[in-house]
Amino acid sequence: MGVRNRHVDRIREMASGSCRARWAFVIRSFAIALVAVMLPGLAWAHAAEQGFVLLMPTDIYIAAGAATVAASIALVGLVPVQTVVRVFRPFPLRAMQCPEQAATVVSLLSTLLFLALIWLGFNGPNDPLANLLPLTIWTLLWVVFVVLQAVFGDLWRWLNPWTGLYRVVSASRTPLFQLPQAARSWFAVVLLILLNLFALADLAPDDPERLAVVALAYWVITFLGMLLFGAQDWLARVEVFSVFFRLMARLSPFRFGARPAIGWPGWQALERPQTDPSRAVFCLVLLGSGSFDGLHETFWWLAQIGINPLEFPGRSAVIWPSTLGLLAGNIVLVAIFALAVAAGVALAYGQEQRERLGPAFTAFSVSILPIALGYHVAHYLPSFLVQIQYVGAALGDPFGRGWHLFGLGHGHVTTGFLNNAATVRVLWLTQAGAVVASHVISVLMAHHVAVHLAQGRSAVLRCQAGLAVLMIVYTIFGLWLLASPRGV
Numbered sequence: 001m002g003v004r005n006r007h008v009d010r011i012r013e014m015a016s017g018s019c020r021a022r023w024a025f026v027i028r029s030f031a032i033a034l035v036a037v038m039l040p041g042l043a044w045a046h047a048a049e050q051g052f053v054l055l056m057p058t059d060i061y062i063a064a065g066a067a068t069v070a071a072s073i074a075l076v077g078l079v080p081v082q083t084v085v086r087v088f089r090p091f092p093l094r095a096m097q098c099p100e101q102a103a104t105v106v107s108l109l110s111t112l113l114f115l116a117l118i119w120l121g122f123n124g125p126n127d128p129l130a131n132l133l134p135l136t137i138w139t140l141l142w143v144v145f146v147v148l149q150a151v152f153g154d155l156w157r158w159l160n161p162w163t164g165l166y167r168v169v170s171a172s173r174t175p176l177f178q179l180p181q182a183a184r185s186w187f188a189v190v191l192l193i194l195l196n197l198f199a200l201a202d203l204a205p206d207d208p209e210r211l212a213v214v215a216l217a218y219w220v221i222t223f224l225g226m227l228l229f230g231a232q233d234w235l236a237r238v239e240v241f242s243v244f245f246r247l248m249a250r251l252s253p254f255r256f257g258a259r260p261a262i263g264w265p266g267w268q269a270l271e272r273p274q275t276d277p278s279r280a281v282f283c284l285v286l287l288g289s290g291s292f293d294g295l296h297e298t299f300w301w302l303a304q305i306g307i308n309p310l311e312f313p314g315r316s317a318v319i320w321p322s323t324l325g326l327l328a329g330n331i332v333l334v335a336i337f338a339l340a341v342a343a344g345v346a347l348a349y350g351q352e353q354r355e356r357l358g359p360a361f362t363a364f365s366v367s368i369l370p371i372a373l374g375y376h377v378a379h380y381l382p383s384f385l386v387q388i389q390y391v392g393a394a395l396g397d398p399f400g401r402g403w404h405l406f407g408l409g410h411g412h413v414t415t416g417f418l419n420n421a422a423t424v425r426v427l428w429l430t431q432a433g434a435v436v437a438s439h440v441i442s443v444l445m446a447h448h449v450a451v452h453l454a455q456g457r458s459a460v461l462r463c464q465a466g467l468a469v470l471m472i473v474y475t476i477f478g479l480w481l482l483a484s485p486r487g488v
Helices: 008-014 019-037 058-078 081-087 100-123 132-152 163-170 186-201 208-229 231-237 240-249 267-271 277-295 299-304 315-396 421-453 457-463 465-483
Strands: none
Touching: 058 421, 058 465, 081 421, 100 132, 100 163, 100 208, 132 208, 132 240, 132 315, 163 208, 163 231, 186 240, 186 277, 186 315, 208 231, 231 240, 240 277, 240 315, 267 315, 267 421, 277 315, 277 465, 315 421, 315 457, 315 465, 421 457, 421 465, 457 465
């Protein structure tokens, strides 16, 4: 983001001290941040940009990553059809029910924490890197919480900052209105696009006061929508974060509650077939928006819109290119995905493809979720390691008054680990591994979906042929994106 780029020189100037001291600070800050992220709060969406360019022979690692995905596709094609289906069968766990009152209390605490952050947005430090509101929203909740949700399951059910207050105020009331069934989850799709437009095209999404106004307005609108249309419908079909986090939770190996179980990542997404086309588009917009978030920072993109990356004129100069690029990128991805599914359906069914294309498009969409998560991890990992240090410093001095709480208030923010070949090697291997591993899981999930869509081994393999090609191509694109120089 442009706001963060103004601090790049400042960050590097602050890099000092021994390597051991630096990493000790990073580890300590990370531990405190993990505790902080487990506290309730409202999640927004934005990301810091990638902090470095991968220093690795591009052709070699792109070819290796694509070959790994291709090999996984070939292996799936060789094993018995039902083998992958059995992989996704979960193992039941011992039931451990938590009282609903506990979730209500945690949600109420989440509301209080959210309001405290809003207060800091209006009254705290003006520097986005010293104010806990943008740091919590953009770093802890968006970058960290998305991953925690996908790993440990539906934490959002507890941390949601609306449900506790709703149960206290209006749980027994009958909603005044009903959302039209034809609307499905299209409102959430629109809100997801608007959310990404705010993050990528707004002049100052990191500005504490500006962010406080937007976040508070969204909280109020959401709570009013729950009062008018009922909490269950509004959160499941309109409220963008509830829709998003529930989808991410379906990637988790763990399910708790009345029927606890553990299984291969993604088993919950495959447990119930996807039948809502708006949810399918939502999954694709998640991937498309995340991909464009990385693409719009590259030298290649800036060259396409006539911007010299070495003389970036500011965010105001790229508002419309970013807006149109984000919209076009999502439209293109949805179209390409539809063509890939249509190709597989045509190979499997021939003239019957028209009847089967819609259900196949919707069902295959869940296989996109691991890829979206993999790009999330890969894209934000380097900047997270820098931003988490600012979080630690802000926790030590939340009001900007020179405090030194937790021994963090005067910590030096460093990017020294980005200048060390050993740590950079670990970082880019982790990034590339996240991209490739996410595609392999997606291949397995797509095969599982194909088994339930087609009859017979040959039809199953042909049904997913177009999607398999798309996944290989997208692996190449994703790894190229990670290796591309940034100019924003």
